[in-house]
Structure formats: structure tokens, C-alpha cells
Amino acid sequence: MSDLPLLEAVGLTVLLEVNGARRAVLRDVSLALRPGEAVGLVGESGSGKSMTARAMGRLLPPGAEVRGSIRFGGTDVGGLAGADLRRYRSQVAMIFQDPRAHVNPVRRIGDFLTEALRSNHAVPRAQARRRAVDMLAQVGIEDGTRRLRQYPHQMSGGMLQRIMIAAALLTGPRLLLADEPTTALDVTTQAEVMAILDNLRRRSGLAMLFITHDLELAAAICDRTAVMYAGQIVEVRASALLHSDPLHPYTAALAAARPDITRTMHRLRAIPGRPLSAFEAPAAECAFAPRCPHVAGVCRAAVPGLVELAGGVSRCARANELRGQLEVTPGG
Amino acid sequence: MRRWRFVARRLVVLVASLLVASLVIFAALYLAPGTPLAALSGGQPLPPASVQVLEQRYHLNQSFPAQYWYWLENALHGNLGVSITLRENVSTLIASRIWTTAGLVLYASLIIVVLGIGLGVVSGLRPGPFDGGVLVVTAVCAAIPAFVAAIALIIVFAVKLGWFPALGNGTGFLDNVRHFTLPAVSLATASLAIVARVTRASVRQEADREHVQTAVSRGIPARQVIRRHILRNAAVPITTITGITTASLIAVAAVVEVAFSLNGLGAYLVQAAETKDIAVVQGISLLLVTAFVVVNLLTDLICAVLDPRLALTDSPR
Amino acid sequence: MTTVRAAGETAASRRGVALLRATGPAGIASATVISAATFAAAFGPLLAPYDPDLPNLSLAWAGPVGGHLLGYDFEGRDVLSRLLAGAQSSMLGPLAVVILSVTAGTLLAVTAAWRRGVSDAVISSGLNVLFAFPGILLAILAAAVFGAGLPAAAIALSVAYLPYVARVLRGAALRERNQPYVAALEVQGASATAICLRHVIPNIGPLIVAQATILFGYAMVDLAAVSFLGLGVQPPTANWGVMIAENQDGLLLGHPLPAVAAGLCIVAVVIAVNVLGERLFDQARAARG
Numbered sequence: 045m046s047d048l049p050l051l052e053a054v055g056l057t058v059l060l061e062v063n064g065a066r067r068a069v070l071r072d073v074s075l076a077l078r079p080g081e082a083v084g085l086v087g088e089s090g091s092g093k094s095m096t097a098r099a100m101g102r103l104l105p106p107g108a109e110v111r112g113s114i115r116f117g118g119t120d121v122g123g124l125a126g127a128d129l130r131r132y133r134s135q136v137a138m139i140f141q142d143p144r145a146h147v148n149p150v151r152r153i154g155d156f157l158t159e160a161l162r163s164n165h166a167v168p169r170a171q172a173r174r175r176a177v178d179m180l181a182q183v184g185i186e187d188g189t190r191r192l193r194q195y196p197h198q199m200s201g202g203m204l205q206r207i208m209i210a211a212a213l214l215t216g217p218r219l220l221l222a223d224e225p226t227t228a229l230d231v232t233t234q235a236e237v238m239a240i241l242d243n244l245r246r247r248s249g250l251a252m253l254f255i256t257h258d259l260e261l262a263a264a265i266c267d268r269t270a271v272m273y274a275g276q277i278v279e280v281r282a283s284a285l286l287h288s289d290p291l292h293p294y295t296a297a298l299a300a301a302r303p304d305i306t307r308t309m310h311r312l313r314a315i316p317g318r319p320l321s322a323f324e325a326p327a328a329e330c331a332f333a334p335r336c337p338h339v340a341g342v343c344r345a346a347v348p349g350l351v352e353l354a355g356g357v358s359r360c361a362r363a364n365e366l367r368g369q370l371e372v373t374p375g376g
Numbered sequence: 377m378r379r380w381r382f383v384a385r386r387l388v389v390l391v392a393s394l395l396v397a398s399l400v401i402f403a404a405l406y407l408a409p410g411t412p413l414a415a416l417s418g419g420q421p422l423p424p425a426s427v428q429v430l431e432q433r434y435h436l437n438q439s440f441p442a443q444y445w446y447w448l449e450n451a452l453h454g455n456l457g458v459s460i461t462l463r464e465n466v467s468t469l470i471a472s473r474i475w476t477t478a479g480l481v482l483y484a485s486l487i488i489v490v491l492g493i494g495l496g497v498v499s500g501l502r503p504g505p506f507d508g509g510v511l512v513v514t515a516v517c518a519a520i521p522a523f524v525a526a527i528a529l530i531i532v533f534a535v536k537l538g539w540f541p542a543l544g545n546g547t548g549f550l551d552n553v554r555h556f557t558l559p560a561v562s563l564a565t566a567s568l569a570i571v572a573r574v575t576r577a578s579v580r581q582e583a584d585r586e587h588v589q590t591a592v593s594r595g596i597p598a599r600q601v602i603r604r605h606i607l608r609n610a611a612v613p614i615t616t617i618t619g620i621t622t623a624s625l626i627a628v629a630a631v632v633e634v635a636f637s638l639n640g641l642g643a644y645l646v647q648a649a650e651t652k653d654i655a656v657v658q659g660i661s662l663l664l665v666t667a668f669v670v671v672n673l674l675t676d677l678i679c680a681v682l683d684p685r686l687a688l689t690d691s692p693r
Numbered sequence: 694m695t696t697v698r699a700a701g702e703t704a705a706s707r708r709g710v711a712l713l714r715a716t717g718p719a720g721i722a723s724a725t726v727i728s729a730a731t732f733a734a735a736f737g738p739l740l741a742p743y744d745p746d747l748p749n750l751s752l753a754w755a756g757p758v759g760g761h762l763l764g765y766d767f768e769g770r771d772v773l774s775r776l777l778a779g780a781q782s783s784m785l786g787p788l789a790v791v792i793l794s795v796t797a798g799t800l801l802a803v804t805a806a807w808r809r810g811v812s813d814a815v816i817s818s819g820l821n822v823l824f825a826f827p828g829i830l831l832a833i834l835a836a837a838v839f840g841a842g843l844p845a846a847a848i849a850l851s852v853a854y855l856p857y858v859a860r861v862l863r864g865a866a867l868r869e870r871n872q873p874y875v876a877a878l879e880v881q882g883a884s885a886t887a888i889c890l891r892h893v894i895p896n897i898g899p900l901i902v903a904q905a906t907i908l909f910g911y912a913m914v915d916l917a918a919v920s921f922l923g924l925g926v927q928p929p930t931a932n933w934g935v936m937i938a939e940n941q942d943g944l945l946l947g948h949p950l951p952a953v954a955a956g957l958c959i960v961a962v963v964i965a966v967n968v969l970g971e972r973l974f975d976q977a978r979a980a981r982g
Contacts, residue, residue, distance in 0.1 A: 103593055133595030145586040148605055150612075150683045159604075160594040197685050208590075215594070389821070397825040401834070408838045519963035521914040523921045523937060524956035531949045542945060566914075627827035631918045635941070646922050649837035657837040661830060669825045 049076040050251050051100060051136070051219055055112035058099055066109070067323030069095050071275045073112075074350070077219065082245060082252045084262025084283065086298070087272035090321035093255045096272070097221040100253070101138045102129065116219075130164055137212035141224040143204035147196045154192030157211050165215065179210040183240050202233035206240060213244060220245070220252045227256070238265060259286065259298050271295045274331035275322020281356035289368070291358035293336045296370040330361060338366055382680060382687040390673050397665045398451070401658050402444050408654070433457070447658075456659035461651050466659040469644065474663075476545060476640035479552065480629050483560035484567075485622045492568040493614060496575025500610075501583070501602065510572065517569035522628050525562040526635040533558060543637045559636045563629060567621035574617040578610040585609070612683045619675025623668050720972040726965035730958075733780035741774035745931050754948040766951040767940050775951075776958055779931035783959070786847050786926070787912035793851035795905045798858030803889050805859070806866035817863075820856040828853040828915045836924035843916075846925045850915055854908060861904055865897040899977035906970035910963045917959050933959050 058070040070092045077083050087093045098104050100114055102121060114121040116132065124132050140146040147156055157179070158172035167175070177188035183206040185191055196204060205225060212220060222241065226234040242265045245252050256262050262269045263283040270280040271294065279292040290296040297315045317335040325331040329344040336343065340362060348361040360366065422430070431437060434457075435446050450456070456466035499510040520528075534542035546555035582588070583606050591601045630642025637643075641660055648656035680687045733740065742760055749769035757764045763772035805816040826834075828850050835849035836842070869875065870893065878888050894901075917934030919925035926932035928939060936955035943951055 101593055103589060130595035130597065133593060138590075138593045140586065140590065142586070146590045148587045148591075148609065149685065150609055151604070159591070159596060163597060163600055164595050195684050211594070393822055393825050396822040400822075400826075404834060404838045515968065516960075516964060519910065519914075519960050519967055521918055521959065521963075523918060523934075524960060527937060527941070527944065527949070527952050527956050530944050531953070535944060535947070535949075624827055627829040628918070630829065630833065631922060634922055645833055646924065649833050649924055650841065652837060654837060657834065661834055664827075664830055665825050668827055668830075672824075 048078070049115075050079045050081075051114070051116050052076040053096070053100065053112070053114045056096070056099060056114060057111040058095060058104065059109040059111075060105065061107055062323060068325075069275055069322045070099065071322055071325070073272075073275075073277055075270055075277060075280070077251050077253060079218065080249045080251055081268070082254060082266040084266035084269035085253055085255045085272060086257065086259050086262050086269055088257055088319040090274075090319055091272040092275040092322050093272050094223055095275075097138065097223050097253060097255055101136060101221050102132070103138070134160065134164055134215040135217050136219045136221065137215065137217035138221040138223065139205075139208050139212050139225050142228045143201055143208050144196065146208065147204055149196050151195075152192065153194050153196065153199075153207060156196075157192070157207065157214060160211070160215050175214060176210070179214050180207070182244060183207070183210045184236070185210075200233075202229050202237060205229060205233075205237050209237070209241065209244070213248070213250075216248075218251060220250050221255075222252060223255045224257070226261070241265065259295075260302065263287065271298070274320040274325040276325075276331065276359060277350070277357070278332070278359040279357065285354075285356070289354070290370045291353055291356050291363055291367070292332075292360045293338050293366070293370060294332050297335075297337075330359075338362060338370075379680070379687050383677065386673055386676060390669055393669055394666060397669070398448060398662055399444060401661050401665070402447050404658065405654055406440070451659070451662060456662070457655035459648070459653050459656045461648075461653045461656075466656050469656065470641060470659060470663065473639055473641045473644055476638055477626075477629050477633070477642055480556055480559055480563065480632065480638065480640060481622075481625045483553075483556050484563040484625055484629075487560060487564040488568045488571055488621060489618060491564075492571030493575050493618065495568075496572040496614070497579055497607065499572070500576040500579025501606075507576070510576070514569035514572045517565050518573065520565050520569075521631075522562050522566065523631050523635050525565040526559070526632060529558045529562055545639050555636075556638075559632045559638060562635070563625055563632045567625065571614075571617055571621055575610070575614050578613040579606060582606045582610045608682075612679050612686070615679050615682060616675060619671060619678070623671040623675070626664055626668050626671070717972065719968050723965035723969040723972075726961055727969065730780055730784055730962045730965075733777050734784035735781075737777040737780045741771075741777045743771035743774045745770060745774040745778035746929055754943055754946065756948075756950070763954050764948075764950050766936070767943055772951045772954055775931050775936060776933070776954060779933050779936060779955070780958075782843060782920075782926045782930060783913070783917065783933040784962075786843055786916045787909050789847045790850045790854065790912035790916065791905050791909050793848065794854040794858050794908065795901060797851070798855055799862055799894065799901060801855070802859045802862035803866045803893060806863050806870050807885060807889060807893075816859075820859050823852065823856040826853050828911070829918055832915065832919045833922070833924060836919070841924045841927060843920075843926050846916060846919045850912055850919075854911070858904060858908065862897060862901065865900050866893060869893045869896050899973065899980050903970055903973035903977045906966055906973055910966040910970065913959065913963055913966070 053073055053075050056070055056073040057068060059066045059068050061067075062069075073092070073096055075083070075085075075096070085093045085096060095104075099110065100121070102124070104110065110122055116136065121132060147153075154173060154176065157176040158167075158169070161167040161172040161175065162169060173192060176192060180186075180188035180191060185203065185206060191199075191207075199207070205228075209225070225241070226237050229237060238261070241252070241254075244250070245265075252266075254262055254266050259269070259271075263286060266283050268280060269283045269286050271278050271286075271292065273294050279286075279290065279295045281289075281291060281295075286295060287299050290299065294315075297313075300313045301315060303309050303312060315335055320331055328346055330336070330339075330348050333339045333343045342361045345361075348359050350357050350359050351363045353363055353367065435443050438446075447457075454467050456470070458464065459466055459469055462469065495510055495514075499507045530542045533540050540558045541555050542558070544555055546552045585605075588601060588605050591605050596604075627642075629640065630646055632638070633640040633643035634646055641664070645657065645660045645664075647653075648660070676686075738745065747770065749765075752765045752769035753767055755761075755765040755769070761771050761773065763776070766772050766775060801816050801820070805813040831853040832846045832849040835845040839845040875888060875892070878892065916925055917932075917937075920932050920934030921938045923938065926935050928935050933955040937952050940948075940951035940955070943949060
């Protein structure tokens with residue numbers, strides 16, 4: 045795996061108009077993905093994970109102010125326009141959470157699948173349809189030719205999500221932004237779709253940013269995982285180490301909060317308080333301080349910076365001190 | 377297969393609807409105070425010979441269902457009776473006037489489709505001062521009844537500016553168009569405003585949908601996104617409101633024809649109602665109701681083609 | 694300083710005022726216009742500065758002069774007085790239409806929604822037939838059968854509007870009926886009538902009010918059109934629609950004021966009613982949540 049990042053966000057800050065005022069929804073987010081690498085992005089609602097993907101995919105709402113930079117293969121993404129921007133979009137594909145809302149209900153599946161190929165890559169219709177049928181087979185949909193003529197309402201959510209994946213991969217992208225692709229599906233379908241994603245990704249050498257609120261899910265198919273809180277990255281770590289050796293109290297709390305299926309729990313370990321959105325975060329202290337069991341004076345002095353530690357990154361002011369003490373002990 | 381069942385079901389509803397409506401129209405003869413004979417004669421005394429003719433023609437000595445049957449059968453064969461005031465066949469009288477009304481309604485529909493949908497689409501896609509202006513203008517125009525619009529248009533364009541005539545049909549196609557312009561605009565004003573508002577709202581709503589984001593995220597050019605994902609999806613509510621308002625034009629045309637002294641079915645219907653020429657009223661009512669129901673059905677069918685999910689439902693709209 | 698409430702102020706009227714304030718400045722302006730028109734409808738003949746019905750042909754088409762702010766109409770009557778007097782029939786007609794169709798529509802809709810099954814099928818089919826008749830057409834038909842006049846036209850319009858009102862309210866009533874609280878009340882032994890009258894109907898109340906307001910606008914336009922055609926209110930009774938027809942010749946003679954004034958009255962009230970109705974619809978939707 046090459047060490048040059050495929051996509052790199054540096055100091056990304058995004059401000060939106062919220063109820064008439066400019067508020068930050070992302071604060072100083074820095075994240076890099078290498079070619080072929082799968083990175084998980086985990087956080088609760090309001091943490092900014094979706095917004096990060098949208099910023100990378102140039103899908104922010106109009107009027108959003110973007111500071112910092114996003115570079116793809118060295119080129120600044122923010123400055124792209126017209127044909128260049130469309131070419132970027134073929135290289136960076138995105139799949140979304142609710143497939144039924146994200147596929148046009150009045151057009152056939154065939155149109156949906158072949159649209160990008162025909163309009164951006166000048167692929168003739170018959171050829172585009174053939175490629176679509178092949179891709180459908182790869183995501184586990186066998187009678188592709190018949191499916192092409194059907195409408196979305198004739199399919200289940202799981203099937204639609206697979207079709208969305210197929211559509212995204214048809215243009216041969218180098219990076220896939222997956223925004224909670226399995227959250228709206230039932231558990232069995234979830235497992236199937238995850239398997240397909242993982243499989244295809246490895247075969248084609250595709251890089252992926254996998255967004256989810258489920259720490260375990262991210263760990264399952266991503267090599268590295270980043271954790272977000274209140275619009276900031278608070279930890280980036282190899283997925284395997286995230287559970288056994290977290291570098292930030294929030295990560296530890298997240299991991300501990302999930303009930304362990306193998307033990308009897310007498311009380312669920314919830315994190316006290318409620319998650320903050322980026323624009324609610326205080327300006328001069330650690331955003332997690334009010335809920336953190338390890339809070340100290342230094343946490344309230346200033347917004348903690350990112351600290352490189354043990355092959356990962358942490359935004360805890362006391363990261364070095366707390367190393368090794370942040371155990372994930374499920375409640376008892 | 378499912379689509380044909382849908383069409384068949386709708387056609388059955390249409391025929392049933394028309395049958396019951398025709399029954400209501402026919403029964404008007406009996407609802408009128410006095411005997412049917414009095415109603416048919418317009419309240420005027422008739423010599424016994426004429427009474428006999430009427431009794432024979434309308435089968436007045438037979439049972440109600442039988443009379444209805446004869447009337448309906450005749451109507452389906454194009455025989456709608458005789459006008460008591462003009463002593464001519466109702467069908468002939470209708471035929472000479474139908475193109476006036478049809479022309480007027482078509483002209484107005486054209487204006488509504490081009491201007492109404494056009495303004496709505498532009499305004500929906502571009503928020504800004506133009507959009508604000510459209511909102512205010514349509515709010516006012518939607519409240520202007522056809523005959524009030526007629527007054528205003530006559531004052532400005534016929535009297536002050538002299539660009540268009542204020543009365544009559546005119547002779548020859550181009551002259552007809554000139555004579556029909558102010559009437560068509562009057563007829564179209566309120567409906568145009570409503571169609572523009574609904575179009576604007578639908579376009580806005582569709583533009584905000586998630587699947588539009590998907591298309592954008594795949595690099596589809598903006599013009600295609602607008603055409604294939606926003607407008608195409610807004611087509612159903614737009615078609616629905618256009619269909620409904622066009623159908624309503626069929627009735628309101630009468631008011632405009634009277635205001636501009638046009639020789640159309642509506643004006644004739646009003647005349648017949650005033651002189652209690654029941655046969656004529658029944659004949660024209662039947663025709664207008666049929667046209668109204670057919671236009672509504674066509675609207676439903678077009679919508680079902682545009683959005684295949686609609687073909688699955690049972691009830692209209 | 695004292696806590697004595699002003700006489701006549703009840704909880705309902707306070708709710709009404711709060712509802713009105715929530716509709717914004719446009720809503721309040723509309724309510725003002727409607728109130729003015731209603732006031733004129735109630736007291737018009739008393740407020741009229743001159744006799745609205747006395748013709749004086751020597752003054753026909755004379756322009757605004759002295760106390761006659763809007764001039765004279767085609768028969769030499771004061772236009773302003775005639776407008777004020779005409780407010781009565783112009784406002785009461787649509788009011789009657791709205792009351793009739795909304796009452797009947799609510800009853801039919803709630804019955805159909807509550808009973809479902811056969812009753813619903815029968816009511817819905819019956820109403821489907823009425824969809825075939827545009828309002829004005831039915832009014833013209835009624836005039837032909839029963840003679841021209843306001844009552845026949847008003848009843849005909851009520852019947853023509855019935856299916857539209859019933860369809861909207863039936864949907865809302867069905868939604869209410871499926872709410873858990875209704876099942877709870879049924880289990881407690883409350884009768885169907887009691888549940889409908891005391892819970893279902895009040896809950897769809899905001900929608901009924903919004904619908905009635907918009908319907909008033911349609912009724913006003915249609916009734917004025919029928920009167921314009923000579924099949925509704927009959928001259929010499931003052932009525933805005935009739936005034937437009939009566940004074941239409943004046944347009945070509947260079948005396949547009951009487952017809953235009955009457956037209957403006959109609960448009961003003963309809964705009965006000967549409968704006969208010971739209972705001973009320975938004976409120977009803979927001980209340981539903």
C-alpha cells in the first residue's frame with residue numbers, strides 16, 4: 045500500500061447557517077485515507093460524521109462556508125468546477141443511509157444504474173446495460189436483466205441498497221464514501237450488505253470511508269477507525285486496538301456502553317449527559333469535559349490539540365497520562 | 377397486465393359516473409315544479425297538437441325508467457331533442473356552437489400550460505426576487521374571477537388601447553383568434569395563478585429530495601438533474617393541478633362567453649336556463665359533464681403513466 | 694391591577710385571538726378585510742349614505758362628485774351605497790354555501806370514516822357521482838329547473854362542493870379514528886356519537902375551519918359568477934356580481950368605475966379569504982404534528 049494519501053482533509057472547518065446564525069458543524073477535522081484503505085468514522089448524531097463525508101463529496105448545502113483543505117490525489121477539491129468536478133465525482137462515489145429515499149421512485153432501476161455511465165462517460169446504452177447486469181451479479185442480484193426493467197417500489201430495502209452500491213461502483217471510483225449504509229436495514233440484511241461491501245472493496249482495491257454510529261461494525265471491516273465528537277476528531281486508531289487500548293475517554297465510554305451479549309448485565313453503562321453538536325461545543329475547553337470521568341483542570345483550560353501517540357492520534361489533554369488506564373470494562 | 381386492469385377499472389367508474397350523472401340531469405325534468413309537460417313547454421300554454429307531439433316524443437305516458445331509457449338511447453345516438461324556443465334540433469344547435477367553446481377552452485388551456493407551468497418552474501428553480509414577485513402576483517390573480525378579469529381586460533386592451541375587440545366571435549381563423557384572445561386570457565387568469573403556485577411548490581419540494589442528492593453526487597450535469605429528477609418527479613402534481621383546472625374551464629367558459637358576447641355552448645346554456653328550455657339545458661349539461669369527467673380521467677391516466685406507483689391504487693387520486 | 698376579566702372574554706375567544714395572532718401580519722390584514730366586509734354585510738343598508746335602490750336616470754353614469762365618492766351607476770344610483778348594500782347578499786350567499794357543505798360534509802365524512810365498510814363504500818360512491826358536476830354547471834341546472842334565485846344557486850353549489858369537502862375530511866377523520874386514544878375510549882364504553890362529537894370532530898376542527906375559509910372564497914367567486922349570468926341574485930337587489938353585469942355597458946361608454954368598484958370588492962374579499970385560509974391550513978398541519 046502506497047503511503048501517499050488518496051484523500052486528505054486538513055484542518056477542515058465547515059460553517060452553516062443554523063436559525064439565522066453561522067455555526068460550525070465541523071471543527072478542525074484532519075483525516076487521511078490511503079489508496080485501498082478502509083477507514084471507519086464513528087460518532088453519535090450531531091458529531092459531524094455525515095457532514096465530513098458530504099464535505100469530501102462536495103455535497104454541502106449551498107451557502108456553507110468551508111475552511112481548511114481537502115486534497116484528492118494532490119488536487120484541491122474545493123476549487124473544482126464543471127467538468128473537473130464531474131470527473132472527481134466519478135472517482136469518489138457515495139452511498140447513503142436510506143436507499144428508498146435516495147433512488148428516484150418514478151424511474152426504472154436500469155435508468156438509475158446506467159445514468160452516470162451514459163451521461164458522463166459516453167458509454168452507449170447497450171453496453172452500459174450489460175455492465176450494469178454484471179455489477180448486479182457481483183452484488184448478489186442474479187436476474188439482472190429483469191431487474192433493470194423494474195421500479196424501486198418493487199424491491200426490498202436490502203436489495204435497493206445493493207443496487208445503490210452497484211450503481212456507485214459502476215463508474216470505477218477510487219474512493220467510496222459510505223454514509224451509514226446499513227443503519228436502515230434489518231440485522232440479517234445488514235450482514236449481507238456488509239459482506240458484499242467488504243468483498244468488492246478488497247477485490248477492486250477501493251478505498252472506503254465507512255460512517256456509522258456502531259463502533260463494532262466499523263471495527264469489523266475497517267483497518268483504522270476515527271471517532272468524532274462535537275464536530276471534531278477525537279481519536280484515530282487501528283480498529284483492533286480501539287477496544288483494547290483506546291486513547292480517548294469518549295472512545296472507551298462508547299465501547300463500554302455497548303451491552304456484551306455473552307455476559308449478564310445488571311445495569312447498562314450509558315454515558316451521562318447528552319452528545320453535543322459542533323455548534324454547541326464550548327470555545328475554550330474540551331467538548332467532552334462535562335461528561336468525562338477523567339476530567340481535570342487542564343481539560344478546561346483550552347481546546348485540546350491532537351496528540352500523536354502509540355501509532356494513533358488522540359484529542360485528549362491527558363492522553364499520555366491516561367494511557368493504559370482507559371479500560372473498556374463492560375458493566376457488571 | 378396490472379396497468380390494463382387499472383385503465384379498465386377507471387373506465388368502468390367513468391361509465392358508471394356518467395350514467396348516474398345523466399340520470400340526475402334527466403330527472404331535472406321531474407324536479408321542476410309542475411308537470412314535466414309544463415317544464416318542457418317552458419311554462420307556456422300549448423295547442424293540443426303540440427302537446428300530443430311532445431307526449432309522443434318524450435314518451436310522457438310511460439314509466440320513469442322507460443322514459444329515461446328512451447332519452448338516454450336517443451342521446452347516445454346524437455338525438456338530444458328539440459329546443460322549445462328555437463324549434464330546432466338541440467344537436468344542430470350544439471354543433472354550431474361547440475367549436476366556439478372548444479376553441480376558447482383550448483386557447484385558455486394553452487395559456488395556462490405555457491405561462492402557468494413555465495412561471496412555476498422558473499420560480500421554483502430560482503429562489504430570489506423574481507420568485508417573490510411571482511408569489512405576490514399569483515396570490516392576487518388567483519382571486520380574480522373570470523368575469524372580473526374580463527372587465528379589467530376590456531377596459532385596458534379594448535377600450536383604452538384598442539388592441540383587441542370587446543365583443544363577438546369574429547370571422548375567419550385569424551380574426552377568431554383576435555376575438556378570442558381577451559376571453560381566453562380572462563378565463564385563464566385565476567387558473568394560471570393556481571397552476572403556477574402548485575408547480576412552484578412541487579418543483580421546490582422535489583428539488584429537496586434525497587434522490588436528487590444521489591444524482592448530483594454521481595456527477596450528473598445540472599441540466600439533466602433538473603430535467604430527469606426534479607421536473608420529471610414534479611410532473612405528477614403539476615399534471616394533476618393542470619388537469620383539474622382545465623376541466624373546470626369547461627364550466628367557467630360560460631361566464632366568459634356571456635361577458636364577451638361569444639356564440640358558444642355556455643352562453644347558450646345560460647340563455648336556455650333563463651327561458652327554461654329544458655331539453656337544451658339537459659343536452660348541453662350532458663355534453664359538458666361528459667367532457668368534464670373525460671378530462672379528469674385523462675389526467676388520472678397520464679399521472680399513472682408518469683408515476684407507476686399510482687397504477688396500483690384503487691381510488692381516483 | 695384587578696384580576697376581573699373583561700366581560701364576555703371566554704377561553705374560546707382567547708384561543709381564537711391567539712390563533713389569529715399566530716397567522717402573522719398578512720393573516721391579520723386579511724382578517725381585517727373580512728371583518729370590514731362582514732360589518733358591511735350586517736349593517737350595509739344602514740351605513741349607506743344614499744338610497745341604494747332609488748333610480749334617477751338623469752344622473753346615470755355621472756362621475757364622482759360631492760358626497761358620491763364612487764359616482765353613479767347605470768340607473769343613477771350611488772355606487773358606494775349600492776356596494777355597501779350589496780355586501781349583504783354577496784357575503785351571506787357564500788356563507789350559506791359554506792355552512793351547508795361543511796356541515797353535511799363533516800357528517801358524511803365522519804360517518805364514513807367511523808363506520809367504514811359498507812357505509813363508507815356507499816357514501817364514497819355517492820359522493821363520487823357528485824364529482825362529475827362542476828359548481829357553476831349545477832347552479833345553472835338548478836336555475837333552469839327551479840327558477841333563477843339565490844337559494845337555488847346556493848344549494849346547488851353546496852351540493853357540488855360536498856364531495857371535495859368530504860374527501861379531505863374523511864381522510865383526516867380516518868387518521869383520527871386510527872389513533873390509540875379512540876380505541877381507549879371505546880374500551881371504556883363511550884358511545885360512537887360521543888367519541889365523534891367530543892373528540893374526533895374537535896380534533897379535526899382546525900382543518901375544518903381552514904377548509905371552510907378557502908371554500909368561502911370559491912363560493913363567493915362562483916355565486917358572483919352565477920349572479921353575473923343573471924341566474925342568481927336578481928336585480929334590482931344589490932349584489933356585487935349583479936352590479937358588474939348591470940354596469941358592463943359602461944365600460945364601452947367610458948364609465949368603468951361602477952363595474953370596477955364591484956369587481957374590486959369581490960377580489961379583495963377573496964384574496965383575504967385565500968391568504969387567511971392558507972395560513973390556517975399551515976396551522977392545522979402544524980397542530981397535527
